[in-house]
Amino acid sequence: MKISFVSFEVSPFVKVGGLADVAGALPKYLKKLGEECYVIMPFHKNIEDNFDTSKFEIVKKDLVPDSHKYKAPFSIYKSFLPDSDVKIYFLKTEGLFDSENVYEEENIFLKTSYFSDIALKTIKEIEPDTNIVHINDWHTSLIPVYLKTNYFEDKALGKLSTLLTIHNIGYQGVFAPEFIFQAGLPGYLFNIDALEFYGKINVLKGGLMFSDIINTVSPTYAKEIQTSEYGYGLEGILKIRSEDLYGVINGIDYNIYNPETDPHIFYPIRTYEDKLNNKIKLQEYLELPIKKYSTLISFIGRLFDQKGLDLISNVINYFLLADVQFVMLGTGDKKYERFLISLEDSFPEKVSINIKFDADLAQKIYAGSDIFLMPSRYEPCGLGQMYAMRYGTIPVVRYTGGLVDTVQEYDSETKKGTGFGFYDYSETDLLYTILKATYYNQKKEEEWKIIFKNCMQADFSYEKTAKSYVELYKKAIAKKFN
Template identity: 45%
Template sequence: MIKILYVASEGVPFFKTGGLADVAFSLPKELRKMGIDVRVVLPKYNSMNNKFKDNMKLIKSINVPVGWRMQYCGIEYLENENIPYYFIDNEYYFKREGGYYGFYDDAERFAFFNRSVLEMINHIDFKPDIIHCNDWHTGMIPVLLDAHYRQNPAYKNIKTVFTIHNLKYQGIFPPEILGELLNLGMEYYNQDSIEFYGAINFMKGGINHSNVITTVSESYAQEIQYSYYGERLDGLLRSKKDILHGIVNGLDYDIYNPQTDKNIFINYDKDSLENKKKNKMYLQEYLGMPKKDVPIIGMVTRLDSMKGLDLVIHVLDEILSKDVQMVILGSGNPYFENIIKSYKDRYKDKLSINIMFDNSLAHKIYAGSDMFLMPSKFEPCGLAQLIALRYGTIPIVRETGGLKDTVASYNEFTCSGNGFSFTNYNAHDMLYTIERALKFYQDKDVWNQIMKNAMSQDYSWKNSANVYIKLYEDLL
């Protein structure tokens, strides 16, 4: 049986800021169903629910080198939904208010976490064949493994996989941390290791020192090899193209299932689409909007330029001049929050603005909307369009990254396709695509066919987990 130690900086149901947390729960769950002995390692943040903290078992307390100091590390264990979890505990680094990242000492916090994961292997009854690392927060594990542990027979044959979830965030820090925090010599301060324009780059370390690199969609794997998407690592990624694989993220079909979802008003499936229409009426009532049979365009998004909010704002008056209603749920950049809020009074009956994150409301929007707008500037994979497809809410997307790989524009001649898409990052191209979707919405037979196309596709983790297993087997 293949043994995988899956390392991430966050994971559902313990803590979440983005899509990585969903993947760190759903992929290991699917791999275990398929007979892989996968175990997950996470930092023990303060914000975890007490019901989990109370059930943890301390395996061992050890000391971990961080530069010239030895720091306390508690190794704690918990099993949840048949997945074994290890938590790295150090209150100085992880017992903090206000999120998980963005602190002045993030370099030290995650240097400690990376070193602790490797030290932990000496103290648990699990010797992995592969350590699967995710994003910059775990990027130094392959580097430190090569630098400090390869001489130890217990570590000699361990392979590493590094997954890029979002290349934009790389963990770039001053060069002084090389010795002060990482216990590395100057031989690692070069472009074939972790040096990056006079700094240290955790993401680059993961890319350079891992046996295999993956990212979260086939299109994104191609895009990041070009300068527009490559965030100054495109040259390195082109040189690694033989070991770079794009594997699209899946969706947890247990959590996102309109037949069983307790967050929505009425359950339904592709054979009971009349109940989806009832969800729409209840959503209108819930949000205080007029109950009218007009198309609802939903957005559940981070309010950020990466998500295409500048395009939306540019033509929002034109969208709302049509016979539609629109629901936006999300928070983010105060600039976009304030602009969007300024539209509220002008379009009281047409626009519902919800500046927050509310998981229950998000599910209601997925179920009650007719269309889902996602005009991202770039999108490594994207979860929202997969949820929308699952709920028969037709995505309108820009053709980039995972959006391009999962949404096929409707073809009226073949009746194929599960959504609508546009290529250029242009507000009027987006507006034209929305108008095209609205035209087809008027023909109920056509629209029902598009909804059934969307709900008939399988974007569960099953297919992607099989690709990961093949990759693991080839690596070993």
Template identity: 40%
Template sequence: MKILFVASEAFPFIKTGGLGDVAYALPKALRKVGVDARVIIPKYSQIKDHFKDKMTKLWDFEVPVGEKNQYCGLWKLEHDGIPFYFIDNESYFNRENPYGEYDDGERFAYFSKAVLDSIVHFDEFVPDILHCNDWHTAMCIPMLQAFYQNQGIYQNMRTVFTIHNLRYQGVYGEEVLWQQLNLDSGYYSEDKLKFHDGISFMKGGIVYANAVSTVSPTYAEEIKNEYYGEGLHGLLQSKSSNLFGILNGLDTDINDPRTDMHMFVNYDENTLDNKAKNKEKLQEMLNLPVNRDIPMIGMVTRLVDQKGLDLIQAVIGEMLQEDIQFVVLGTGDRQYEDMFKFFAWKYPTKLSANIYFDASLAQKIYGASDMFLMPSQFEPCGIGQLIALRYGSIPIVRETGGLNDTVFSYNEFTGEGNGFSFANFNAHDMLYTIRRAIGCYWNKETWTKLVYSGMTGDYTWDKSAGEYIDMYNWVQTH
């Protein structure tokens, strides 16, 4: 089976979120079980030179974008046993950031078309399935049907579209259809790409794909409802028969406290004293009082409302009355950045607000913290809670999306569970759950069992890779 995984980012070349992890770890897991999975992404200027220097140029050609023809260079590099292809165009991808540019619609319309045109230039690799991810690559699917479906190697190609976050849809004006996608106005209808007064790239992927998947079973059900469906819940209900929810795994080779070079001291479930040393070193680094016994709550997140920051804003004063240390890392909306800066000034011995992003500090927080807070409004899958469990930091989460599928609330009567959770999007429910976790923390026997259970759980991609193969088989037979 041959799969081309089409994505806008992939670790270790470029990564802004969970998609970057998936675009590396899932193809790696599939290749382990004999699937010829390959990845194609843009050749961004931010990709490190030591990767660029090893790339081989396969071809260059022109790609029609509306009435213009744009240059495309196709490059290849094998990394960790995975063949990666790169689409090169300086005017589109030599930017300060991978996303958030004024012409993102045109950039990713070009990328989608360039991916399809590249396939004939691959070295004897013809994908059976084009697996597209999120809105940036969604338009590959309707364009495959519109322009390529009856041509040679494209004839039997099937498509899968994975939703990593339904909120970000790539919505643009109707004129993008002909100005950049070369599609006619027939596509501007409710049963095709029309979304309110524009078009939605995400909708195009959902409408035309042979199968649609998302990154947890709970999220696959949630998005059929109006609250989570972002205006596409009716369409997703109609796709129930070919909508799959497959939980993301964790790359446990990269996320391993025994070998992680970002740890102050490496450790495992049998050397938890070394975990406590990580806490002391982090306290020292962040100018918090050094005390291995105080419960430390970590949070590594984008500071946006999706992540439950409204709940924290409502009760942070009460939260910081508790005997805790709270370490936050991330950037985002100004109101939340300012909130954390203010409370870090007011409670300098209790809150360390690190309003930037640093991958090394992120890992140190997972390694040092006792608890990890994720009170998300919605969370398609979430990777933070999986890393936290692996590093022995007990998750405190809201029961939504992938958090609901991976974190099971501790039951003091049976001893079952690997974290703490609350159901309603309510600040005091969250605060009650944090206090419950702190209470358990002081019972050392209970806490050690919880940490051990978290660290020894199976979070690998193996099971999920099997479910993806089942979906690919389904797609080829339906």
């Protein structure tokens, strides 16, 4: 079958979150399974700033959207995902995708709806024998809406099946009712059985209503979003469509995240001693005291409540009383940035705070840490815990969403398990779990080495993920034509 993978961000060209990693890796593994797959994304301005786009091939110029009211012409450029023969089409129109922040609020409906329509135009013009469109989050969720309204009788587009992947249901694309006309969609869609949502239009709701098959990025999260606690108002629709809702764990690209060959880390990791050597070099690199047997705890991610920063900020002064060091890398809420910087000022011998995005440093932290913190309020899948385990770093997590499906609590009797976790979203439980993991690290070295080995042997490769998606594509196609 031929698959069109449509995403607003694709690594390494533009990366904001985990979606970019999925979009940059999954199509390669689908191709390895024998499926034909290509990617479509906007030609964001920062692609030109960071890549040699002179090598991109111009496929077609000055096309106009068929439905959208914004009739600016667009051009199609072609390249390939790095180290592969998977085609990627960049859709460019002057002045629209030129923001440094690809998800900025200004004109975001115009950008995403226009992109959704011209993505379909690209399929029709360049890849008319496509079987299924794999769309991602609300930013491309108008694609199935267009297909089942404006293009229902189109010979090329009318036969397309759709799979919608929800990477984070907390982001839905909610706008005033009149925006429906800007997209060139019929006004009758503004009703409770289509796009209407508490007096506004909800783009993700449209994707849920009109896609053939829906999935999210872990089996546990697929169940959680059908509850009022995690569904963000869409739990009713998801319950109705529960027979078409699946959970597929994301993978990580083992060719990139390989502790034996990763050029970003200090030493290849094959043994526990290699791990400790990376730890010492990381301490030196970050100008922390070199303490081989102190527990080095890390956090990499966005500094928001969703990632558990409220819990961390309320307990960190307590666990810093132990023989530990803390390393943080990320950006986010200014109140957390300020708090963490002040913490570093108070504990310069124990704390390294890095308010930035730095892929090279991230790899060094994954390779050099003992414990990786991920106490999320909710977590659709999570990639950080997988990266950490790949480099032998033991995760401490709150068991929610994909963290339930990927981190197994260590059992000292069976010697099975890859980490430590807790269920209630509470400061007490987080602090207890951190201290428990620290105790194992400092007092039970032989068992810690077993957990290290269990993590290194865990399999989160994209081969399994890709096979699961192929089965979902088949279900979507069968549903379309039954």
